[in-house]
Amino acid sequence: MAAKGNGVLTELSPRERVILDGAKSEHAETTQAAKRALQVAEQTHDVARGTLVEIHRQGQQLDKAEAGFEVIEEEVVEASSILRFMRRWCCIRLICCCDCFDPDVQRDRLRKRRVAQKKEDLQATHANIELQYQAKQETIDRLVKQEDSAANMTNETAARSELFSRADTVKASYQAREPKGMDIGHALPEEDRREIQQQTDEQDEYLDKIGQAVGALRIMSEEMHSELGQHDPKIERLQRRAEASHDKLGGLAREARRV
Numbered sequence: 001m002a003a004k005g006n007g008v009l010t011e012l013s014p015r016e017r018v019i020l021d022g023a024k025s026e027h028a029e030t031t032q033a034a035k036r037a038l039q040v041a042e043q044t045h046d047v048a049r050g051t052l053v054e055i056h057r058q059g060q061q062l063d064k065a066e067a068g069f070e071v072i073e074e075e076v077v078e079a080s081s082i083l084r085f086m087r088r089w090c091c092i093r094l095i096c097c098c099d100c101f102d103p104d105v106q107r108d109r110l111r112k113r114r115v116a117q118k119k120e121d122l123q124a125t126h127a128n129i130e131l132q133y134q135a136k137q138e139t140i141d142r143l144v145k146q147e148d149s150a151a152n153m154t155n156e157t158a159a160r161s162e163l164f165s166r167a168d169t170v171k172a173s174y175q176a177r178e179p180k181g182m183d184i185g186h187a188l189p190e191e192d193r194r195e196i197q198q199q200t201d202e203q204d205e206y207l208d209k210i211g212q213a214v215g216a217l218r219i220m221s222e223e224m225h226s227e228l229g230q231h232d233p234k235i236e237r238l239q240r241r242a243e244a245s246h247d248k249l250g251g252l253a254r255e256a257r258r259v
Contacts, residue, residue, distance in 0.1 A: 011189075020192060024199075031199045034206035041213035048220045052140065055227050056133050062234040067125045069241040071118060076248045078111065083255050140223050144216040 188196070 020188065024192065024196060027196055027199050031202050031206070034203050034210070038206045038210050038213070041210050041217075045213050045216055045220075048217055048224075052220050052224055052227075053137070055224055055231075056137055059227055059231060059234075060129055060133050062231060062238065063129045064126055065238055066234065066241070067122060067129070069238065069245060071122055072245050073241075073248070074118065076245070076252055078114070079252055080255065082111070083252070087258075136223075140220065143219045
C-alpha cells in the first residue's frame with residue numbers, strides 16, 4: 001500500500017483491492033436497488049393516476065345520473081298532465097266547442113318548447129359537471145407537479161420530512177463522524193473515489209425522485225378518499241330516487257290504462 005503526502009492512497013494491496021471491489025459492488029447494487037425502487041414508485045404513480053381519473057369519471061356519471069332523475073321526475077309530471085288532458089278532451093269537445101277553459105290545453109301547446117328547453121338544460125348541466133371535474137383534475141395535477149406553492153411549502157414538505165426523517169438522521173450521524181471538507185472515499189485512489197462518488201450522486205438523485213413520487217401519491221390518495229366519500233351519499237340518493245321514480249311510473253302506467 002502506498003500513499004501520497006495528503007493521505008490519499010495510490011496503490012492498494014491485493015487484499016485491500018478485493019475488499020474495495022466488494023464494497024464498490026455492494027455500493028453499485030444499492031444504486032440499482034434505488035433505481036428499481038424508483039421504477040416501482042413511478043409505476044405506482046401511474047396506476048394511482050389512472051385510478052383517480054376513473055374515480056372522477058364515476059363521480060361524473062353519478063352527478064349526471066342525478067340530473068337525469070330530475071328530468072325523469074319532471075317528465076312524469078308532464079306525462080300525468082297529458083293524461084289528464086286526454087281524459088277531459090272528449091268531455092270538453094262535447095260540452096263546449098271551445099277548449100279555452102281547459103287549463104292543460106295551453107300547457108300542451110307549449111309542451112314541445114318545454115321538452116326542447118329541458119334537453120338544452122340537461123346538456124348544459126352535463127357540460128358544467130364535466131367542467132367541474134376537469135377543474136378538479138387540473139388542480140390535482142398542479143399539486144402533483146408542485147406548481148401550487150402553498151401545498152409545496154406545507155403538506156409536501158411535511159410528508160417528505162416524515163418519510164426521510166430516519167434516513168436524514170443516519171446520514172447526519174455519518175457526516176458527523178467524517179472529517180470536514182472530505183468527500184466520500186476521500187482516502188481512496190482517485191479513480192475509485194470518483195466511481196463511488198458517482199454512484200452516491202445517482203443514489204441521491206433516485207431518492208429525491210422517490211420522495212417526489214411518494215408526495216404525489218399522498219396527494220392523489222387524499223383526493224381518492226375525498227371523492228369516494230362523496231360517492232356514498234350520491235349512490236344512496238340515486239337509490240331512493242330510483243325507487244320513487246319506479247313507483248311514480250307504475251302509477252302513471254295504471255293511469256294510462258284508464259284513459
